[in-house]
Structure formats: C-alpha cells, structure tokens
Amino acid sequence: MNIACDILVIGAGVSGISAALASARSGIRTVVVEKEGFIGGAGYSGLLQQICGLYLNGRAVPEETLNDGIVREVVSGLHRLSPRNKVKKIGQVYVLPYLREDLSSVFNSMCRAENRLSVMLNTSLVSVKKKKGKVVEVALSDMNAKSPRPHFTKGGIRGTTFNITPKVLIDCxxxxxxxxxxxxxxxxxxxxxxxxxxxxxxxxxxNTGDETLPVKVPYYLSEAAEVKRFPSYARYTTFSYGDVPDEGYLKINPGHEYSRRGPVVLNRAAKILGYLAEKLPSFRHAHIAGTSLKVMDREGRRICGEYTLTEDDILNAGKFDDGVVKNSWPIELWDRNKGTVYKYLRDGEYYEIPFRCLKVKGLSNLLCAGRCISVTREALGSTRVMGTCMSLGEQAGLAAAYYVKNGRYPYSYT
Ligand SMILES: Cc1cc2nc3c(=O)[nH]c(=O)nc-3n(C[C@H](O)[C@H](O)[C@H](O)COP(=O)(O)OP(=O)(O)OC[C@H]3O[C@@H](n4cnc5c(N)ncnc54)[C@H](O)[C@@H]3O)c2cc1C
Known part of the structure; x- marks a missing residue:
C-alpha cells in the first residue's frame, strides 16, 4: 500500500481530529491514523460528560469560547444537535455538557467535508525513522487488511504494514x-x-430523588476505605447525575499502576456498587449500563519541546510572543494522597500556551498536540482538558501546513 500525504497525524482524539482538519483546510493532503475503530479518543470512549477548558472563568456567563476556530464550530455543532446542553457553572468553572454521540457526529461530518483529509481507523503506528534531526518515514499497520502475511510486533500489533513519508508528523x-x-x-x-x-x-x-448523592458517595467510600474494605483510592470516587432521571456516573480513580488492569477495576466497581446499595437506597436497583473503554491515564509522557510551560506561567496568566492557545482552566491535580487539588487563576484571567510547547526539541518536522505537549506535571493538570486539546491540535495543524508551504514555522525564533 502506498499512501501519499504531506501531513500525518497520529491519533484521532479531540486533538488529532482538530489538527487534521486544520491542515486539510489549509489545502494540504493530510492523513490521520487511529488504532481504535472510532474517532474522538477519550472524549468518545471515556464516557465523559462535559468539555472543560472552553471558556474564560469569571463572574459573567461566557457567550463565546475563549479560543476561536475549530472549538467554536464544534460547540455550535453540539448545540444544534442537543440544544438543551448549555454552558454550565460547576464551582468556579464553566463547562459544556455534551453527548459523546453528538461529538462523534460533529467530528465525522467536519471530516467528511474535507476532500484532502483521509481518516484511517484501526491503523496503528509501528515505528518512526529519523535522519539528521528530521522524521523521514513512518511505518503503520493496517489492522483492517486481510493479509496472507499478517505482521506481528512485540506490542501485539497485527495487520499489514505500510510506510508514509510525511513532510510533517503531528503526534496526537x-x-x-x-x-x-x-x-x-x-x-x-x-x-x-x-x-x-x-x-x-x-x-x-x-433513584435520583436524593440530591445529596455527590456528597454521600465519597463519604461512605471513605469510611469503607478507612476500614480496608476497599483500597484507599476508593475514597476519591465521585458521583454525578446523568442526563436522564434514573441515570448517574461513578468516577473511580485508581493509581496509574491500574492503567492496564481494566478487569480488576471493573470487578471492584461492581463491589463498590454493591456496597453503595447497602448504604444508600438510591443505589438499590442500580446496575452498570456501560463503562469507559479502559482505565484512562490523566498523566503520561510529556514530550520535551522548545519551551516547557510551568505552574507559575499558568497562575501568573503568562503571555508569550508565540502564544497560540488561551486557557483559563485551573490546575487540577488528582493526587494519590490528597485527592483532587485545584489551583485557580484569578477571576477573568487566562494564560497562553506558546507554540514552542508543541515543537519537539531536536526534530524539525515533528509537532505534538493534546495531552503530551511540553509542560510540567503541574501545568499538565490545566492543559490536558478537551477544549484546550482541540485548540492545541488546530494550532499544530495550521503550523504544520505553513511549514509544508514555506519550509519553516510561522514564528521566527523556532
Ligand atoms: C478520568 C478522566 C476524566 C476526564 N474528564 C474530562 C472532562 O470531564 N472534561 C474534559 O474536557 N477532559 C477530561 N479529561 C481529559 C481529556 O479527556 C483528555 O486529556 C483529552 O481527551 C486528551 O485528548 P487527546 O486528543 O490529546 O488524547 P486522546 O483522547 O487520548 O486521543 C489519543 C488517540 O490516539 C490514539 N493512539 C494512541 N496511540 C496510537 C498509536 N500508536 N497508533 C494510532 N493511534 C494511537 C488513541 O487510540 C486515541 O484515540 C479526563 C481525563 C481522564 C483520564
């Protein structure tokens, strides 16, 4: 198989789809590959309920998103499909409730409209070759292909392999x-x-008649963790009501070591539900209707870029000459000893993420967007939310397209 493209995007989560759309719309042949059979990444498979990082936090209800461009189109697409889902204030922040089917449908129709864009599902990254500080070739495995000679790797990837030689690679x-x-x-x-x-x-x-469940659930689970009925992480479990009267969501937050142990966590979730049914009549007839696809990492590898965004940059509302994305979301750290710790910017303030956080150090034609950009652990607690990831993806796509046309990025010092 020989696929020609100028920009290759790895991963079709919210950042990857936004990157691919931005570069295809700039007139550049773009391919986005995704190892799963759907687009949207954690925004689809995670059973999340709201998009964070879209709005300026402050007293006034925001009328528009803080960043313009693709996020704004996505938000208006979501509004068209589910007009009931309006901007909502939770504590000190504004979020947009959404349905994952709507997000998938909005992204799908945006992608279908771009004839320079190919979305390849069930296609996994196998290897990347570099030469003299440049990515020169990327090997991919098409798991849809019915090959007489399937390819296996140590990671268990199966399918036929093929190579792409992109002018710019974007890691999402x-x-x-x-x-x-x-x-x-x-x-x-x-x-x-x-x-x-x-x-x-x-x-x-x-039975969602009881409005105090979001307080009672962590309270009872803390008691149970105290007497070692459940591991200590159970005390950080949160409960939120669903869109429909008899529905709700439990968010269980185990240590990162459980990342590859979904069945263990699912088993424990069933026990937690049994315990809640003992304590709270509202849970007596509740059953598990679905779960996120896997235990999802909040924090993974942070790729070193030409600048590393810090907690100080965020809390002091830092601005940069190459600031490409605005964000007002607080630093939200899910700490294994303290639970959730929030650090807020001042009301009505935002910080900027410089393009250099997307530009991978030492590799001229490789950009990162989404959760893996160049930030400190603390800063990641703010930059990783979906609204911000979409804008990061879009900016990576725009800069990559500029590079293809001009042989350099649109910022003189990079
Ligand atoms: C428990 C939890 C709750 C959260 N809650 C919220 C929330 O309420 N609101 C919010 O806005 N954010 C929330 N987030 C954060 C947010 O969901 C993610 O950080 C964001 O979706 C990241 O987007 P992304 O595009 O960078 O990555 P992802 O969504 O992870 O997408 C990456 C994609 O790349 C694909 N991929 C990976 N490796 C390969 C490969 N080798 N080959 C091909 N494809 C590959 C993956 O399959 C995936 O589809 C939450 C995160 C967690 C963990």
Whole structure:
C-alpha cells in the first residue's frame, strides 16, 4: 500500500481530529491514523460528560469560547444537535455538557467535508525513522487488511504494514508514542507522583430523588476505605447525575499502576456498587449500563519541546510572543494522597500556551498536540482538558501546513 500525504497525524482524539482538519483546510493532503475503530479518543470512549477548558472563568456567563476556530464550530455543532446542553457553572468553572454521540457526529461530518483529509481507523503506528534531526518515514499497520502475511510486533500489533513519508508528523497519541519512537526526550513522573487514572461507570436504575448523592458517595467510600474494605483510592470516587432521571456516573480513580488492569477495576466497581446499595437506597436497583473503554491515564509522557510551560506561567496568566492557545482552566491535580487539588487563576484571567510547547526539541518536522505537549506535571493538570486539546491540535495543524508551504514555522525564533 502506498499512501501519499504531506501531513500525518497520529491519533484521532479531540486533538488529532482538530489538527487534521486544520491542515486539510489549509489545502494540504493530510492523513490521520487511529488504532481504535472510532474517532474522538477519550472524549468518545471515556464516557465523559462535559468539555472543560472552553471558556474564560469569571463572574459573567461566557457567550463565546475563549479560543476561536475549530472549538467554536464544534460547540455550535453540539448545540444544534442537543440544544438543551448549555454552558454550565460547576464551582468556579464553566463547562459544556455534551453527548459523546453528538461529538462523534460533529467530528465525522467536519471530516467528511474535507476532500484532502483521509481518516484511517484501526491503523496503528509501528515505528518512526529519523535522519539528521528530521522524521523521514513512518511505518503503520493496517489492522483492517486481510493479509496472507499478517505482521506481528512485540506490542501485539497485527495487520499489514505500510510506510508514509510525511513532510510533517503531528503526534496526537496522548502519550507521545510517535515522538518517543523518533527518539525525542520526555518526562514521566514516577508512579508515586503520577496523577490518579480514571475509570467511569454509567449507572441506570438509580433513584435520583436524593440530591445529596455527590456528597454521600465519597463519604461512605471513605469510611469503607478507612476500614480496608476497599483500597484507599476508593475514597476519591465521585458521583454525578446523568442526563436522564434514573441515570448517574461513578468516577473511580485508581493509581496509574491500574492503567492496564481494566478487569480488576471493573470487578471492584461492581463491589463498590454493591456496597453503595447497602448504604444508600438510591443505589438499590442500580446496575452498570456501560463503562469507559479502559482505565484512562490523566498523566503520561510529556514530550520535551522548545519551551516547557510551568505552574507559575499558568497562575501568573503568562503571555508569550508565540502564544497560540488561551486557557483559563485551573490546575487540577488528582493526587494519590490528597485527592483532587485545584489551583485557580484569578477571576477573568487566562494564560497562553506558546507554540514552542508543541515543537519537539531536536526534530524539525515533528509537532505534538493534546495531552503530551511540553509542560510540567503541574501545568499538565490545566492543559490536558478537551477544549484546550482541540485548540492545541488546530494550532499544530495550521503550523504544520505553513511549514509544508514555506519550509519553516510561522514564528521566527523556532
Ligand atoms: C478520568 C478522566 C476524566 C476526564 N474528564 C474530562 C472532562 O470531564 N472534561 C474534559 O474536557 N477532559 C477530561 N479529561 C481529559 C481529556 O479527556 C483528555 O486529556 C483529552 O481527551 C486528551 O485528548 P487527546 O486528543 O490529546 O488524547 P486522546 O483522547 O487520548 O486521543 C489519543 C488517540 O490516539 C490514539 N493512539 C494512541 N496511540 C496510537 C498509536 N500508536 N497508533 C494510532 N493511534 C494511537 C488513541 O487510540 C486515541 O484515540 C479526563 C481525563 C481522564 C483520564
């Protein structure tokens, strides 16, 4: 198989789709590959309920998103499909409730409208070759292909392999998979410091008449963790009501070491539900209607770029000459000893993320966007939310397209 493209995007999560749309709309042949059979990444498979990082936090209800461009189109597409879902204030922040089917449908129709864009599902990254500080070739495995000679790798990837030689590679894999294969430096917190992962359970059959469940659930689970009926992470479980009266969501937040142990967490989730049914009549007839696809990492590899955004940059509302994305979302750390810790910007303020956080150090035609950009552990607590990831993806796509046309990025010092 020989696929020609100028820009290759790895991962079709919210950042990857936004990157691919932006570069295709700039007139550049773009391919986005995704190892799963759907687009949207954690925004689709995670059973999340709201998009964070879209709005300026402050007293006034925001009328528009903080960043313009693709996020604004996505928000108006979501409004068209579910007009009931309006901007909502939770504590000190504004979020947009959404349905994952709507997000998928909006992204799908935006992608279908671009004839320079190919979306390849069930296609996984195998390796990246570099030469003299440049990515020169990317090997991919098409798991749809019925090959007489399937390809196996240590990671269990199966399918036929083929190569692409992009002019720019954009890593939107969430974990910097492509950048690491290209030899980029990265930071990864030790397990003891890494943010808790998350697993979401969709419940039906609840009696949601009791409005205090979001307080009672962590209270009872803290008691149970105290007497060692459940591991200590159970005390950080949160509950939120669903869109429909008898529905709700439990967010269980185990340590990162459970990332590859979905069945263990699912088993424990069933026990947690049984315990809640003992304590709270609202849960007596509740059952598990669905779960997130896997235990999801909040924190993974952070690829070293030409600048590393810090907590100080965020809390002091830092601005940069190459600031490409605005964000007002607080630093939200899911700490294994303290639970959720929030650090807010001042009301009505935002910071900027410089383009240099997207530009991978030492590799001229490799960009990162989404969860794996160049930030400190603390800064990641703010930059990783979906609204911000979409804008990061869009900016990576625009800069990559500029590079293809002009042989350099649109910022003189990069
Ligand atoms: C428990 C939890 C709750 C959260 N809640 C919220 C929330 O309520 N609101 C919010 O806005 N954000 C929330 N987030 C954060 C947010 O969901 C993610 O950080 C964001 O979706 C990241 O987007 P992304 O595009 O960078 O990565 P992802 O969504 O992870 O997408 C990366 C994509 O790349 C693909 N991929 C990876 N490796 C390869 C490969 N080798 N080959 C091909 N494809 C590959 C993956 O399959 C995936 O589809 C939450 C995160 C967690 C963990």
């Amino acid at each position: 894999s969430g974990d910097g998979a492509a950048a690491v294969m290209a030899g980029a430096d990265y930071k990864l917190s030790p397990l003891s410091k890494r943010q808790l992962a998350g697993f979401i359970i969709h419940l039906k059959g609840l």
